[in-house]
Amino acid sequence: MTFVAPPGYQPVYNPSIPYLGPIYGGLREGSSIYIQGSVPEDITRFYVNLLCGQSDNSDVALHFNPRFDGWDKVVFNTRQNDNWESEDKIRSMPFRKGERFEMVILITSQGYQIRVNGNDFHMFPHRIPVERVGGLEIAGDVAIQTINIIGVRMEPCMGGGYPGMGGGYPGGNMGGGYPGGNMGGGYPGGNMGGGYPGGNMGGGYPGGNMGGGYPGSTLPGMGGQPVYNPPVPYQGMIAGGLSPKRTIIIRGMLPYGASRMAINFIVSRTGDIAFHLNPRLNEGLVVRNSKIGGGWGNEEREINFNPFAEGQYFDMSIRCGNQRFKVFVNGQHLFDFFHRMQSFNEIDQLEIKGDVQISYIHF
CATH class of the missing domain: 2.60.120.200 (Jelly Rolls)
Known part of the structure; x- marks a missing residue:
C-alpha cells in the first residue's frame, strides 16, 4: 500500500x-x-x-x-x-x-x-x-x-x-x-x-x-509552520491536541554509531505515554508500547521491514485514526498501533529523544 x-x-x-x-x-x-x-x-x-x-x-x-x-x-x-x-x-x-x-x-x-x-x-x-x-x-x-x-x-x-x-x-x-x-x-x-x-x-x-x-x-x-532542525531531545506541544485524521510528518537521519531513538506521544496532564515508538538499531527492532499509570504495557515488535539504519535518512508519517495510529516510513506502511487509552484525544505533546538528528516536524 x-x-x-x-x-x-x-x-x-x-x-x-x-x-x-x-x-x-x-x-x-x-x-x-x-x-x-x-x-x-x-x-x-x-x-x-x-x-x-x-x-x-x-x-x-x-x-x-x-x-x-x-x-x-x-x-x-x-x-x-x-x-x-x-x-x-x-x-x-x-x-x-x-x-x-x-x-x-x-x-x-x-x-x-x-x-x-x-x-x-x-x-x-x-x-x-x-x-x-x-x-x-x-x-x-x-x-x-x-x-x-x-x-x-x-x-x-x-x-x-x-x-x-x-x-x-x-x-x-x-x-x-x-x-x-x-x-x-x-x-x-x-x-x-x-x-x-x-x-x-x-x-x-x-x-x-x-x-x-x-x-x-x-x-x-x-x-502550523514546519519546525526545521530542532535540537534533540525535542519536546513540543501539539496545538489543538491529537484528533482523529491528524497527521504528523517527521523527517530526520540516524547518524553512524546510533543505537536507539524514541518518539513519544504524551498526555501532559497525566504524563502518560499513549504511544511509544522505539527503533533499536543494535537489535534490529522497532518496538512499540505505551506507559499508562506509570506502568509499561506489552511490547509490539512485528514489522514487515525495518527502514531504520545508521547513516540513513527517514521520512515518517504518523496518522491518528479513531482506533489506531498508522505509521508510514519512506512511503511504505510500516505498522498500525491500536489505541490503548480511551482518551487518546488528550494527547497534546510530542517528544523525540535518542541518537537521531531531526530535520523537520510538521503537524
Missing part, C-alpha cells in the same frame, strides 16, 4: 533522474521545497531548476548548480526567453562527494533561501515573479530519495479534473467517491481524512507522482 498524504503533502520517493514534475498550484512566499538525496564519489555537477512551466525549455526562475571542477562552487542563475542571465557564483561547496544531503529551498519575499544540511547557504533574490513557477527539474550526478513541496498557493475553485488525478472531482467536491476514503468534510484541524483505498489517488501525477497541493483545493493544509 502506498501512503497518500493530504493535499499539498504528497512526497515523491526515489524518482528517476533526470526528473521533471509539476508543482501543482505553484509557489508563494512561505512555501518550501524539501529534497533528500546523495551525490556520488565521482560527481561533476548537478542542478535543480524551478521552471516557469512544465517543460525543460521553460523559463527558469531559479537555477541551482553545484559544480565540482577543481574550483568547487555553486552557480545560481535565471533563464528568460532562452537566454541565461548573469551568474551568482558562490565559491563554497555545501555538498560532500559520496555523501547524503538534505536541502530546503525556502521562498521568502526577498528570494530563495537555500539551506543545506541544516545550514543557511545562500539567498538568491527573485528575478522572475515566484507566481510563475510551475515545475521542478533535477538532473546531473545526483540520486534523490525524497521530494516534498510544502505550503502551495491555492486557487479559488476545485472541480474540473487534473491530469492524472482520476477524472475530476464532481462539482469541485472532494467528498463523493473514494470508498473508505472519506475525503469530504473539511478535515478537522486541517488534516487528512480517512485512507484512500489502496492508498492510490487515481492514476498518479504525470511527471513522476509529484504532489505539491492540488490546485483549487479549498481544504486547509496541515496547520
Whole structure:
C-alpha cells in the first residue's frame, strides 16, 4: 500500500533522474521545497531548476548548480526567453562527494533561501515573479530519495479534473467517491481524512507522482509552520491536541554509531505515554508500547521491514485514526498501533529523544 498524504503533502520517493514534475498550484512566499538525496564519489555537477512551466525549455526562475571542477562552487542563475542571465557564483561547496544531503529551498519575499544540511547557504533574490513557477527539474550526478513541496498557493475553485488525478472531482467536491476514503468534510484541524483505498489517488501525477497541493483545493493544509532542525531531545506541544485524521510528518537521519531513538506521544496532564515508538538499531527492532499509570504495557515488535539504519535518512508519517495510529516510513506502511487509552484525544505533546538528528516536524 502506498501512503497518500493530504493535499499539498504528497512526497515523491526515489524518482528517476533526470526528473521533471509539476508543482501543482505553484509557489508563494512561505512555501518550501524539501529534497533528500546523495551525490556520488565521482560527481561533476548537478542542478535543480524551478521552471516557469512544465517543460525543460521553460523559463527558469531559479537555477541551482553545484559544480565540482577543481574550483568547487555553486552557480545560481535565471533563464528568460532562452537566454541565461548573469551568474551568482558562490565559491563554497555545501555538498560532500559520496555523501547524503538534505536541502530546503525556502521562498521568502526577498528570494530563495537555500539551506543545506541544516545550514543557511545562500539567498538568491527573485528575478522572475515566484507566481510563475510551475515545475521542478533535477538532473546531473545526483540520486534523490525524497521530494516534498510544502505550503502551495491555492486557487479559488476545485472541480474540473487534473491530469492524472482520476477524472475530476464532481462539482469541485472532494467528498463523493473514494470508498473508505472519506475525503469530504473539511478535515478537522486541517488534516487528512480517512485512507484512500489502496492508498492510490487515481492514476498518479504525470511527471513522476509529484504532489505539491492540488490546485483549487479549498481544504486547509496541515496547520502550523514546519519546525526545521530542532535540537534533540525535542519536546513540543501539539496545538489543538491529537484528533482523529491528524497527521504528523517527521523527517530526520540516524547518524553512524546510533543505537536507539524514541518518539513519544504524551498526555501532559497525566504524563502518560499513549504511544511509544522505539527503533533499536543494535537489535534490529522497532518496538512499540505505551506507559499508562506509570506502568509499561506489552511490547509490539512485528514489522514487515525495518527502514531504520545508521547513516540513513527517514521520512515518517504518523496518522491518528479513531482506533489506531498508522505509521508510514519512506512511503511504505510500516505498522498500525491500536489505541490503548480511551482518551487518546488528550494527547497534546510530542517528544523525540535518542541518537537521531531531526530535520523537520510538521503537524
